[in-house]
Amino acid sequence: xxxxxxxxxxxxxxxxxxxxxxxxxxxxxxxxxxxxxxxxxxxxxxxxxxxxxxxxxxxxxxxxxxxxxxxxxxxxxxxxxxxxxxxxxxxxxxxxxxxxxxxxxxxxxxxxxxxxxxxxxxxxxxxxxxxxxxxxxxxxxxxxxxxxxxxxxxxxxxxxxxxxxxxxxxxxxxxxxxxxxxxxxxxxxxxxxxxxxxxxxxxxxxxxxxxxxxxxxxxxxxxxxxxxxxxxxxxxxxxxxxxxxxxxxxxxxxxxxxxxxxxxxxxxxxxxxxxxxxxxxxxxxxxxxxxxxxxxxxxxxxxxxxxxxxxxxxxxxxxxxxxxxxxxxxxxxxxxxxxxxxxxxxxxxxxxxxxxxxxxxxxxxxxxxxxxxxxxxxxxxxxxxxxxxxxxxxxxxxxxxxxxxxxxxxxxxxxxxxxxxxxxxxxxxxxxxxxxxxxxxxxxxxxxxxxxxxxxxxxxxxxxxxxxxxxxxxxxxxxxxxxxxxxxxxxxxxxxxxxxxxxxxxxxxxxxxxxxxxxxxxxxxxxxxxxxxxxxxxxxxxxxxxxxxxxxxxxxxxxxxxxxxxxxxxxxxxxxxxxxxxxxxxxxxxxxxxxxxxxxxxxx
Amino acid sequence: xxxxxxxxxxxxxxxxxxxxxxxxxxxxxxxxxxxxxxxxxxxxxxxxxxxxxxxxxxxxxxxxxxxxxxxxxxxxxxxxxxxxxxxxxxxxxxxxxx
Numbered sequence: 266x267x268x269x270x271x272x273x274x275x276x277x278x279x280x281x282x283x284x285x286x287x288x289x290x291x292x293x294x295x296x297x298x299x300x301x302x303x304x305x306x307x308x309x310x311x312x313x314x315x316x317x318x319x320x321x322x323x324x325x326x327x328x329x330x331x332x333x334x335x336x337x338x339x340x341x342x343x344x345x346x347x348x349x350x351x352x353x354x355x356x357x358x359x360x361x362x363x364x365x366x367x368x369x370x371x372x373x374x375x376x377x378x379x380x381x382x383x384x385x386x387x388x389x390x391x392x393x394x395x396x397x398x399x400x401x402x403x404x405x406x407x408x409x410x411x412x413x414x415x416x417x418x419x420x421x422x423x424x425x426x427x428x429x430x431x432x433x434x435x436x437x438x439x440x441x442x443x444x445x446x447x448x449x450x451x452x453x454x455x456x457x458x459x460x461x462x463x464x465x466x467x468x469x470x471x472x473x474x475x476x477x478x479x480x481x482x483x484x485x486x487x488x489x490x491x492x493x494x495x496x497x498x499x500x501x502x503x504x505x506x507x508x509x510x511x512x513x514x515x516x517x518x519x520x521x522x523x524x525x526x527x528x529x530x531x532x533x534x535x536x537x538x539x540x541x542x543x544x545x546x547x548x549x550x551x552x553x554x555x556x557x558x559x560x561x562x563x564x565x566x567x568x569x570x571x572x573x574x575x576x577x578x579x580x581x582x583x584x585x586x587x588x589x590x591x592x593x594x595x596x597x598x599x600x601x602x603x604x605x606x607x608x609x610x611x612x613x614x615x616x617x618x619x620x621x622x623x624x625x626x627x628x629x630x631x632x633x634x635x636x637x638x639x640x641x642x643x644x645x646x647x648x649x650x651x652x653x654x655x656x657x658x659x660x661x662x663x664x665x666x667x668x669x670x671x672x673x674x675x676x677x678x679x680x681x682x683x684x685x686x687x688x689x690x691x692x693x694x695x696x697x698x699x700x701x702x703x704x705x706x707x708x709x710x711x712x713x714x715x716x717x718x719x720x721x722x723x724x725x726x727x728x729x730x731x732x733x734x735x736x737x738x739x740x741x742x743x744x745x746x747x748x749x750x751x752x753x754x755x756x757x758x759x760x761x762x763x764x765x766x767x768x769x770x771x772x773x774x775x776x777x778x779x780x781x782x783x784x785x786x787x788x789x790x791x792x793x794x795x796x797x798x799x800x801x802x803x804x805x806x807x808x809x810x811x812x813x814x815x816x817x818x819x820x821x822x823x824x825x826x827x828x829x830x831x832x833x834x835x836x837x838x839x840x841x842x843x844x845x846x847x848x849x850x851x852x853x854x855x856x857x858x859x860x861x862x863x864x865x866x867x868x869x
Numbered sequence: 870x871x872x873x874x875x876x877x878x879x880x881x882x883x884x885x886x887x888x889x890x891x892x893x894x895x896x897x898x899x900x901x902x903x904x905x906x907x908x909x910x911x912x913x914x915x916x917x918x919x920x921x922x923x924x925x926x927x928x929x930x931x932x933x934x935x936x937x938x939x940x941x942x943x944x945x946x947x948x949x950x951x952x953x954x955x956x957x958x959x960x961x962x963x964x965x966x967x
Binding site: 500501615741753754785 | 872873874875876877910911912916919920921922923924925926927930932934936938940941942943944945946947948949950953956957958959960961
């Protein structure tokens with residue numbers, strides 16, 4: 266095949282995915298999809314292997330491939346043109362029950378030539394708590410509807426009995442229906458555009474280009490791995506739920522053109538729902554691998570071949586049924602993301618060629634806070650605080666992390682406007698802004714996270730409730746690199762002042778000035794009623810390098826912008842500021858003393 | 870020869886007999902292919918005492934800071950509970966082929 270045709274087909278395949286994503290967003294009506302971009306669309310070969318990974322949450326690319334293969338195993342011989350299949354069982358392929366895969370075969374002249382697959386986090390899945398995250402679920406049976414594969418559309422005809430059954434098991438069925446329809450529309454567009462591509466170039470040419478794309482990706486990744494030094498790098502993540510500590514431990518070994526991710530040493534599966542299944546862990550380690558090692562390589566089956574994962578059965582990263590997993594995406598999966606990001610970053614740092622592509626860990630602590638209740642219009646409302654998608658960039662080898670700069674596993678993540686949230690829920694934001702001292706200190710600072718506080722507002726029921734599955738308030742998780750420190754922790758505080766009114770303080774601008782008793786929370790269901798307030802802050806990215814080597818003027822800029830406190834400027838960065846300017850001599854002296862103090866430890 | 874290990878560490882010496890050294894001052898820490906952290910100066914910082922700590926920070930969690938015994942440069946930092954082992958990163962010793 267001539268290289269120009271090959272290149273055009275490659276780009277057209279990417280555009281197929283892009284257009285399908287646009288369709289998904291246009292049809293879906295929930296903030297988590299439209300605003301948070303908690304979605305994914307990809308194309309797969311006829312055998313279910315990954316052909317063209319799209320944007321969105323990248324840990325779904327490999328899991329949806331396994332979902333395609335599971336559908337093939339279950340329905341082979343009865344897979345027809347115009348079918349759409351649903352799968353959301355975490356022990357088959359999905360990450361958790363709320364992330365429903367809709368998978369559609371693409372046929373050309375009666376022959377299956379590809380699959381399209383997509384997911385959204387549906388509005389509700391009928392779990393014990395609204396929104397799908399069920400922090401107190403004892404097993405998967407309390408985490409809502411779960412299917413290892415069913416046919417939702419049969420030869421272009423919606424199976425009404427299945428449809429009605431699904432919607433009979435969930436809250437706000439009209440919104441879940443919209444989610445499902447958005448995914449059907451998405452798959453329809455992917456099929457039409459893929460067939461248009463075949464119509465223009467012929468099925469054999471397109472098939473040949475797809476085969477070559479996978480071979481090319483494998484060759485390019487193996488080539489890149491051979492350029493990197495051999496070695497072994499480790500990472501460790503702590504998760505705390507109600508005082509029980511679990512660990513995700515990773516040893517990544519690079520040998521020639523292969524990478525082995527070994528999670529031996531990780532904790533046994535938890536009784537809490539932060540566990541993840543094997544397929545989820547595999548997706549979790551690929552989420553940072555795709556953008557960090559394959560930013561210029563097509564994300565497909567070829568990238569998967571050089572990678573091996575070892576995940577002990579019965580551990581927190583490969584739990585066994587019926588362990589609960591509804592919090593997996595913000596629990597063990599994200600820790601697998603973080604650990605893989607850390608070890609890959611260290612490997613890049615060991616290479617002369619790739620030393621300028623090093624990054625510390627980005628936004629490591631998602632939090633799932635789903636509000637539920639009646640909104641100010643009297644309708645039912647369920648929805649996530651989308652600030653969890655706002656993220657924070659890790660420091661890079663060439664500069665600071667981006668403040669509230671998203672995350673690596675989802676290149677298009679973002680948060681909703683305050684006004685969008687206030688229009689959808691009976692709440693009012695007291696403030697939402699960058700969080701001081703949240704970026705991990707280093708020669709290059711991690712990007713800041715943020716903080717917010719909300720109160721009930723204009724609610725017909727005096728307020729609403731929320732389900733919180735929040736980790737990261739006990740242990741920092743956005744690891745730094747090469748001496749850089751981790752980004753600050755998350756924090757979740759329920760402020761309650763029953764029976765009191767403090768109207769004068771209903772515009773408080775800090776947690777300290779919100780009236781009432783302040784109680785740290787992280788797990789369960791809580792009220793946002795009457796005089797309650799909810800304060801949330803999310804982590805910054807990890808730092809890179811020794812904070813004592815940060816340019817003093819950069820620290821001064823941080824002080825002026827309010828992203829670093831005077832205490833941190835002095836005690837961590839060793840910068841002395843006098844009359845609004847850096848005192849260079851005093852700073853040099855202070856830093857010398859701080860280095861000497863480090864060595865004094867050895868003399869003790 | 871010099872060959873990079875990280876932002877702060879490098880191999881120095883002859884192929885087959887090089888050592889892990891501080892990238893800033895050249896202080897030799899350990900033979901290539903072995904663990905260097907036990908030979909660095911370790912200072913332990915309580916996470917809960919740093920600016921930015923949360924209201925729920927675990928009382929035992931610390932940052933371990935591994936510093937060069939020669940110049941005090943900060944070589945690496947890891948989050949840990951007291952009983953957990955050092956994270957052990959080992960870059961293969963240079964062979965001259967890469």
